[in-house]
Amino acid sequence: MNAFGKAKGGGRRAAARFQAPVLAVLATVTEDHRVAIVNLSGTGARLSGPDLPAEGEDVIFRAEGLQTFGQVIWSRSTQCGVAFESPVTAEEVLRVRREAGLATLPGLSAHERAAAVEWEIGTAR
Numbered sequence: 414m415n416a417f418g419k420a421k422g423g424g425r426r427a428a429a430r431f432q433a434p435v436l437a438v439l440a441t442v443t444e445d446h447r448v449a450i451v452n453l454s455g456t457g458a459r460l461s462g463p464d465l466p467a468e469g470e471d472v473i474f475r476a477e478g479l480q481t482f483g484q485v486i487w488s489r490s491t492q493c494g495v496a497f498e499s500p501v502t503a504e505e506v507l508r509v510r511r512e513a514g515l516a517t518l519p520g521l522s523a524h525e526r527a528a529a530v531e532w533e534i535g536t537a538r
Contacts, residue, residue, distance in 0.1 A: 437476035457496040465493045477512040
């Protein structure tokens, strides 16, 4: 499994992160979890949602036609990080953003789109 988080050389990430407030599904052996993508890269994702899988849990990540295996590497409150078993391409990351309805709503900032997704999945404060 690939490392997730800080890369060599002063804490810079190995893969660029793209803000992508879109809905996804994390499937475990026992249940599916609806989540919002906080950010997404070729090596993993930061996700938000209620009742997330525990750290160490193997998952299948599905969003906008992308499906890949991964593992929850941290989980706190309403957010978690998933490291993908195999990297996904930059084209796949961009396609998820492009095909997601909320990611393309005109006139909304990234913050407003993220708030809309949180409201949709029930994690808005």
